Amino acid sequence: MQIKLLRSLLAATGTLSLLTLAGCTEPALQQVPVYKVAPDTLVHKVHTEGELFAVNSVTISAPRNVQGPRFIASLAREYSRVEPGDVVVTFDATQLERSQRQANTSLSSVLADEQQKLAEQQNEQKALGLDQTLIAQEFNFADRFSIDDVQIRSKLEILDSMQNKEYLGEKKEYLGWQEQSFSQRSSGELELLQLQRGQQQNLLQQAESGLAGLEVKAPHAGILLFESNWRGEKPEVGGMVFPGSKIGSIPDLALQHLKLQVIEQEAIGLKAGQRVTFHLAAWPEKVLSGSIVSVAAVAQSRERRDPRKYIEVIVAPEQQDPNFMPGIKAIATLWVNEKPGILKVPLQAIFSEQQQLYVYKRNGSGFVKQPVSLGSKSLSHAEISTGLNAGDEIALINPES
Template sequence: MKGVALLLMLALSACSSQTEQSAAELVLQPADFSIRVQAEGELEASTATPITMPAGISEPQVLAWMQEENVRVKAGDIVAKLDEKRFQREAEQERLKISQAELSLNSREFVLGGERRSIGAELDLVREELDFASRFAVEDLRVYSRIEIIDKLANVDYLQSRQAHQQWRNDRHDNKTEAELALLQLQQKQHQTRLQSVERSLGQMLIRAPHDGVLIHARDWGEPLRVGATLWPGRKIAVIPDMNKLQAKLHVLESEALGLAAGQSVTLRVDALPELSLRGTVTQVDKLAKPRQRNNPVKYFELMVQIEQAPVERLRPGMAVRADILVIEKNNVLTVPVQALSQQEGKHWVWRYDGEQFIQHAVDVGARSQSRVEIIGGAQAGDRILLLPPTGHNT
């Protein structure tokens, strides 16, 4: 009985070994081979009118209010408001400074006018005295004593010097008055110019739609603008898309983006319309991968897809979509699972049955997906290939 049991155990062991070996083999047969990449993204208009921060504002502003997204607007409608409190304060300050400058100018004009009149009066008095002294100057030296002659001549010289001094004071005061008043007028003009600039900025706090359409908020790292955001000059606030020309903006993980190129076919599904299937073509693929979120280092390639015959009456920019991108499609080619392939010294190898045993055999490879690799040389249909290298040959 023990001998019979031993024979049965050996037979079962042999069957089990044959089953494992059979399960670990693959017979190469031509088949269709395709590489598809999954992506996600959203619909957007291929052409749109941007609504940006007004060009006349040179400083960052705070968004105080914004019209809701996907709302139809007409040309001239207010779509956003900027916080105007700072400009209102500046306008009041400039008006006060203009009033102060005007008051200073009037006050200084009054003071300088009084000084000018005082100097002018002194100059007129000296001129009269000099005229009087000149008319009664010494004409006949025999009439006066020597002392009287000297006194009269000295008085004329003194009055002439005094007149010259008063004229110099008068001219100097005129120059001083002109300079001081010009400075005060310049300061007043500077405040007036600043007030005009502030009032122009106040007039640009209301941002209006350039034409009729549907309003779509601008995005920052995938998130729409919100009230309270700081907007820098030239910043895009929203867009009014051309609803008749829609495209899809897709994102593909950097690790899965191998082989993406313009011209590849895409099948799209809209999350909000699951029954709807769209077809399109890749028109553009970014050269560099980049993060989609500010605090997430995972990188994605961005690509644009032109949609064919889109039912624009049912679609809206911003709708989420999922996509299947056909990267490669081949018919009647040989492929093996990725794990059946090993690499040594720059060559690719498989374990192929030669009629007696499995031996390592070099092959040429072509396209590669995440699960299978195309064999373009070194093997043929009907070859038996091990799915995994033998134990100890896992290179």
């Protein structure tokens, strides 16, 4: 009995050992996920977000005819409907009125100095004229009644007369030089006063022009939108703006396009004319269509803390929708490429070694490296140009690892 029990135990142990060996010899390659190659449609589409904007828009800027910053006194409500001639921005007049008073005071002072200088020059010129007339008469008299006969006058008197005549001649030349110098000096003084007068007149004109342009009015009907600065802040009452800086805009709502931001790595293959479907974030149930108008050549950062760069894509809707409004967010799908009837495989199944692309193709109970060449790509799949046929099975992971 014990011998039969021992034989049964040995038989059971042998059977268990055979089953264990059979399990160990089962190839681990059967656990590798595979993909069966078959004709299919390669769809390359990119999902992204953006917002609407008006193609035609009139910019509202601070006037350029005033030097220095200006302060906002009042603003129309953003997103409000404005008509032609409506006041959208009013600037504070305190600084301009102060500048006008200072320019008026300085101009009056310069005009008074100019009149005083003209009167002084006239008096000085009149005195020089009288001196020149007197010297000329004395010189003519000395020349006319000069007697150099020693029989009539002594030699000392003759010498004295000659010295007096020479003195009068020198003085006449000196008065001529003084007149010329006075003319040049007076001309320079008057030019300086005229320059100061012109400067004050320009300041006065700028102040008066600024006072006349304290209000910025809407040139046409539309929706008022304000511009954000680099800190994301919009204009507000009491805020400071510099001449020529953009305050806002009044877009023309008749024609609006879509501005999308596509991650640089996903923008491969984008070009004008490609189909786009999108919906507005506020109305997700309504799908609209359009086409790409332009693709930016250079990628740019969108946020300081975001290391990714984005390509700007402009899309023209097929038709304008009543719900369109500048700034409304939209979610879009860009249909980059659609190729039906091609062999495609997942990108994760493609490997490279020494600049050669290959896949792991099933061969019996194992896998072999099969070189391939690719055609078009999407974000998840690639077209197989050569190297595989319909019905082939390839590994989705590296079976060797």
